[in-house]
Amino acid sequence: MTAERTGLRIQEALDRLDALADRGAREAGEQLARDLMEFYHEGLARIVEALPPPALTALLDDPAVAGLLVLHDLHPEDTAARIGRALAALPEPVGLAGFDPDTGTARLLRTGGGCGCSEQDIEALLACHAPEVTATVVEREPRLLQIATRPGTPAEAAR
Structure with a gap:
């Protein structure tokens, strides 16, 4: 319990x-x-x-x-370390982007492909390890879009 x-x-x-x-x-x-x-x-x-x-x-x-x-x-451990410990127990990479002790809000960053962990799963872990966290904002890490020419195009042949 x-x-x-x-x-x-x-x-x-x-x-x-x-x-x-x-x-x-x-x-x-x-x-x-x-x-x-x-x-x-x-x-x-x-x-x-x-x-x-x-x-x-x-x-x-x-x-x-x-x-x-x-x-x-x-x-x-301090609050940030306890938040990190809780996030490390998740099956997907989620990092701490920031914590505001005045509002109790933790900004979290999903850095992996996603395993389907819900925000409720994350909040349940945080409730045990860092009850100071009363709200979470979960963001996704922006992915880089790589633009390149396709093999065999004139631009590649010119190289």
């Missing part, structure tokens, strides 16, 4: 508490979620500190691990 999906399930549970009981039940549920988050943060921080760098680096490709580390502000 992804961090995004888990967050949605927690919000749904809090909404049910709100609907079934008084305001105090929702506040108690929110406090429970905060306490659990703090507990998990402390445990994960100790694990991250204890892991040798190669072991931690190997774990960063796992979307669930990456999502937890980002959620708890323990991921060792």
Whole structure:
């Protein structure tokens, strides 16, 4: 389960508490979620500190691990590196052309022939690795048109 999906399930549970009981039940549920988050943060921080760098680096490709580390502000990479890591997991070449932290928009550049990856596939990977990305603009790399004479034409015979 992804961090995004888990967050949605927690919000749904809090909404049910709100609907079934008084305001105090929702506040108690929110406090429970905060306490659990703090507990998990402390445990994960100790694990991250204890892991040798190669072991931690190997774990960063796992979307669930990456999502937890980002959620708890323990991921060792900056936003651009995390976006690059997510894009590297795609079956076709997609590069980062730019990221605007003010709007959360990542400009992406498809550089391959295309494998049929949808923008939803790309956004799902980015949600785990870089939840700061709230919008994507996907562009295609312009292809060069080469104009040449055909073999056997007078222009080629003159060479």
